[in-house]
Amino acid sequence: MAFFAWSLLLPPFFTPATLFIYESTKVEETTALMPYPSIANTSEAHRFTWSPPTQRGTTQYLNDTRRTFTGPRTILGLLATATSSLGEIPPLDLPYNNSAYSVKFYAPIVRCEDANNTEQQRMDTFLREEMANTKDSRVETHNAYYSFVPTYNSTGDLDAVWHPRHQMASRPLNELWMTFLRPTINDHGKRIKPRHYQICRPHNASYHLNISQLNGFQQVSGNYSTGAAIPFPQDDPDQVSNMTQHAYTAFMLALSDQLVGKLACLDLDAYFELDEEMELYKGQNESQIFDLSDQRLRDKGLARNRTLDVLIEELSFNTSVALMHNRLLTSMINTTVKLTDNVNRYDYKPLGLFIPYALANMFAFVCIVLGVVSYIRDGVMPGKKVQDFVYAARSPEFHSHPSLGSRNPSLGAALGADGVMEMRVGAGDDGRARSWRSVRWSGDARRGEGGGGANV
Incomplete structure (x- = not known):
C-alpha cells in the first residue's frame, strides 16, 4: 500500500511537456484618426499645384482667391515617377504598423477612350509633321508610339508637346493624345x-478603399465610381479659381509626363518588333520575334496581357492612392480601425495530460478500494501507528501463531483482543543476546510503550 502511495509521486516526473507557447495575433477595434488623400479639398489644393495669385497685394491663403495655374508641385511629380517606375503603390505612411480600415474620398482617375475620326486625323497630322523633322542626316520612316499633350500656342493653334513640361504658363488641353x-x-x-488612336482625360472619382498593413506588408483593395471629366482651368481675373480643378490638373500633368514621348527612329527595339523586321542586327529576322530578353519578359509579366488604356487607368489609381505616401498630402478622418498585435498564447496537449493523470487517478482509486476492503474485513484499529505494526510483526508469538498459515493472516488474530505482549530475552541466530519489549494496547485506545530490537 505504501508503494502505491509513493507511486503517486512518480507521474509528475515523467509527464510529457503538454504546455506550449505559440505565436498568434490579437485584433481589437478602436476609433482613431486615419489618413486619406486630400487632393479634392479646396483648402489643401496648394500642396499639389503651383498656382500663384493673379493679382498682387493679396494675403496668401486668405484672400488670394484668383490664381493662375502653372504646373504641379515637385512632390506630385516625384510620386508619379515612383509609382510608374515601381509598377505598384509605394508604401503608405500610416499611423499604425499593423492596422486595417476603410475610407471614402474623392480623387482623380484617368480614363482613355478611342478617338473619333476628327481627332484621329489631327493626330495623323501631328505625327507626319514630327516624322518630317530631320534629325541631322537621318529621316524617320517608322513610328511605333507617339504620345503628346495638345497645347495652344500664342496664335491660338494647337501644338503637340511630346516631352515633359516644366512649370510654365501655358494653355494645354487637359488630355493626353496617343497613337x-x-x-x-x-x-x-x-x-x-x-494603328490605334486614344485620348485620356482626368475624371473625378469616388473611392471606397480597404487599406491594411500587417508586418510590413500592405494591401489596398476597393472600387471607385467615375464622375465627370475635369477640363483645364480657364482662370479669369474676375472669378474665384476652382482650386480642386487646379489640383486635378496638376495630377494629370504629372501623370502625362510619365507617358509622353515617342518610339521611332533609333528606338526600333523589341517593343514593337521593328528591329527584327528591319534586320537591325546581322542574321536577325522575323522568326526571332518571340525570342524575348529577360527584361522584356519582366515587362510583359507586369502588364499581364492588358492593353495600354487599362494600364494607364491602373497607373492613375495607384498614383491617387500613393498620395498617402506623403503625410503632407493627406487629411485625417475619424474612423473605425482594426489594430492587430502579435502576442504569445499558451496551450496544452490534451492527450499528453490525459495519460499521466489518468494513471495517477487510477492509482489513487486502487488505494481507496484497498482501504475500503480493509475496513470491511478487519474493522477499525484506532490509535495505531506504523511502528506499532512493525514492532508487533517482529514478535515470536506472531511468527508462531496458527493464523499465519491462513491465506489472510491478521495482526489482530496473532495478538489477541487486548494485544498484550511480554518481554522476552534470548539469543539470536548469530549467538548474540537480544531482548524484545512488548507492545500493549486495550479497547480504550491506550497506547503501550514500545521499543524493540535493542542489543544487550
Missing part, C-alpha cells in the same frame, strides 16, 4: 500591326 501600333492576328492568320 500607337498594336500587333494582332488577322482573319488569314497573318500577324499585322494596325
